[in-house]
Amino acid sequence: MTDTIDPNAAAEPLEVSDTPENALSWFRTPYDAADYGPVTDWATDIDHADPAYNPNAPEVWKELRDSGCPVAHTDRYGGMWAPITHEAVNDVAYDTENFTSRSVVVTHLRPGDAAMPAPIGVVPPISSDPPFHGMARRLLLPPFAPKQIEPWEAEVQILCRRLLDEMGEITAGESVVDAAVQYAQHIPVDVIGRMLGFPTEDQELFREFVHNTMETINADPESRRENFEKLEAYLEAQVQDHLDNPRDDLTSYLMNVEMGGEKLSDEHVRGSMVLLLIAGIDTTWSAIGSSLWHLAQTPADLERLESDPEVMTFAIEEFLRAYAPVTMARMVAKDVDFHGCPMKKDDWVLLPFPAANRDPRMFEDADKFIIDRESNRHAAFGLGIHRCLGSNLARLELRVAIEEFIARFPKFELAGDVTWSAGQIRGPRVMPIRILETN
Amino acid sequence: MRVHLDAEKCQGHNRCYALAPELFDVDDYGQAVLIGDGDVSADLEDKARLAASNCPEYAITITDS
Numbered sequence: 001m002t003d004t005i006d007p008n009a010a011a012e013p014l015e016v017s018d019t020p021e022n023a024l025s026w027f028r029t030p031y032d033a034a035d036y037g038p039v040t041d042w043a044t045d046i047d048h049a050d051p052a053y054n055p056n057a058p059e060v061w062k063e064l065r066d067s068g069c070p071v072a073h074t075d076r077y078g079g080m081w082a083p084i085t086h087e088a089v090n091d092v093a094y095d096t097e098n099f100t101s102r103s104v105v106v107t108h109l110r111p112g113d114a115a116m117p118a119p120i121g122v123v124p125p126i127s128s129d130p131p132f133h134g135m136a137r138r139l140l141l142p143p144f145a146p147k148q149i150e151p152w153e154a155e156v157q158i159l160c161r162r163l164l165d166e167m168g169e170i171t172a173g174e175s176v177v178d179a180a181v182q183y184a185q186h187i188p189v190d191v192i193g194r195m196l197g198f199p200t201e202d203q204e205l206f207r208e209f210v211h212n213t214m215e216t217i218n219a220d221p222e223s224r225r226e227n228f229e230k231l232e233a234y235l236e237a238q239v240q241d242h243l244d245n246p247r248d249d250l251t252s253y254l255m256n257v258e259m260g261g262e263k264l265s266d267e268h269v270r271g272s273m274v275l276l277l278i279a280g281i282d283t284t285w286s287a288i289g290s291s292l293w294h295l296a297q298t299p300a301d302l303e304r305l306e307s308d309p310e311v312m313t314f315a316i317e318e319f320l321r322a323y324a325p326v327t328m329a330r331m332v333a334k335d336v337d338f339h340g341c342p343m344k345k346d347d348w349v350l351l352p353f354p355a356a357n358r359d360p361r362m363f364e365d366a367d368k369f370i371i372d373r374e375s376n377r378h379a380a381f382g383l384g385i386h387r388c389l390g391s392n393l394a395r396l397e398l399r400v401a402i403e404e405f406i407a408r409f410p411k412f413e414l415a416g417d418v419t420w421s422a423g424q425i426r427g428p429r430v431m432p433i434r435i436l437e438t439n
Numbered sequence: 440m441r442v443h444l445d446a447e448k449c450q451g452h453n454r455c456y457a458l459a460p461e462l463f464d465v466d467d468y469g470q471a472v473l474i475g476d477g478d479v480s481a482d483l484e485d486k487a488r489l490a491a492s493n494c495p496e497y498a499i500t501i502t503d504s
Contacts, residue, residue: 138468145469146453313457317493375492383495387450392469 013114016221020346023112027221028078028346031108035076036218046072046082048106048327048350049218054420054427058367061355071341077108077217080348081332081341086359086379088339092330092349093383098338099330099349100129101386105424106329106348107217107224116267118333123271126279126386133385139257139264140272140389143195143250149392152191156397159190160404170438176415179296180289180431183405187397188284196276197249198238205234210281215423235273250276283325284394286427287380288401290323293428294369295406296414301371305402306410314372316399321378322369324354327424328382353379354426411437440479441502442487444471448498455499459486471498 017023072082121127125136212227328351381388415434455463491499
């Protein structure tokens with residue numbers, strides 16, 4: 001027996017380490033739940049997963065802007081910056097040299113050297129940088145282009161009407177429904193599940209995957225990993241099912257499409273499946289919920305939509321601006337001085353497009369909802385090369401969901417406390433609505 | 440009035456196609472395409488302005504002639 005070490009043998013990568021070397025994921029500072037308590041100063045210790053952040057986000061952004069803080073910071077998550085102004089958010093979004101998309105969900109773990117590196121990343125193309133990004137994205141643009149999405153309108157309509165029917169007997173002035181739980185949360189799950197060709201009875205499971213990915217970033221690393229393994233196992237079963245029963249859907253498309261003359265790697269196929277399943281669900285669900293939340297408290301806007309249906313074109317964009325659900329994230333690719341902030345390689349950078357949308361230097365009366373706002377260059381779907389792939393589908397679902405809800409219930413109001421999501425996707429998760437008039 | 444589209448800047452938000460379908464189409468990738476040579480008839484000038492002022496990427500510009 002000898003102790004000879006074969007220099008060519010690759011060491012088994014570590015699941016989690018305190019350095020990026022040979023690790024799937026790594027932590028800069030060891031996880032300690034005590035570090036993630038309530039925020040007392042948003043400028044120096046911002047935490048978007050603090051339960052107080054999403055319900056009060058517009059006030060937090062205003063406070064930061066008014067105090068002259070264009071970029072907030074925290075030591076949480078091993079170090080994270082949060083640009084707040086439109087200008088700062090814009091500058092990060094367009095700078096793919098200094099800011100990598102390798103991971104777009106902030107957690108206390110960072111992708112290590114053994115995980116899929118830039119420019120591909122774990123869930124392409126959202127996790128990809130140029131030049132790979134452009135190629136991977138081009139494959140997915142056609143199925144989500146406007147003319148491919150438009151035919152879904154009738155399907156979304158049928159779905160919304162069914163959900164409204166399932167609310168049962170409604171007595172005007174008395175009945176209370178939960179517009180988040182009974183309505184908004186079901187709409188995007190149904191559509192993307194069908195587009196991917198997954199069993200429709202698994203919708204509850206999809207919401208669980210989304211919750212585990214997006215809303216539990218302060219959970220301990222162990223349980224996050226277990227959750228992700230469950231998602232991976234589910235997708236593996238779906239791939240196998242598509243091999244056994246080939247059919248015309250997005251999963252088969254990913255398994256068969258070619259890039260540069262070759263089929264996609266297994267990692268690429270599964271990564272894109274994760275992206276398509278996760279990205280379209282709580283985002284659109286949040287936009288629908290926030291829009292109904294606004295209408296429940298603003299009878300004048302509700303009446304305007306009913307008396308002047310043509311205003312919907314502008315109203316949808318104003319809902320998206322004022323209540324943009326999606327905050328993205330980047331990692332610092334190399335040390336850089338950004339707006340006076342000494343950013344270090346591997347720092348997280350939160351990319352709160354919803355905050356940019358409320359910047360008064362970009363939008364007149366930015367904190368005011370103007371239902372027929374004519375000029376509206378909002379950033380709800382991002383800016384630059386990562387524009388939301390599903391934006392056409394999201395807009396369609398949002399518009400039809402509102403149209404159908406107000407057609408059935410022309411008058412409604414909030415009927416109790418609203419519970420907001422936690423983390424990068426902002427929207428109501430529990431929202432009791434009292435129906436005041438029904439058709 | 441003339442409308443100009445910078446295809447390099449366009450990221451496929453499709454705002455122009457929604458607001459001014461007489462002036463903008465989209466290709467199979469969801470990227471904006473100018474219909475015709477960009478010459479805007481008088482009755483479409485408002486729509487051209489709307490398309491320009493709603494493009495998040497500033498890909499659309501307008502000139503007088």
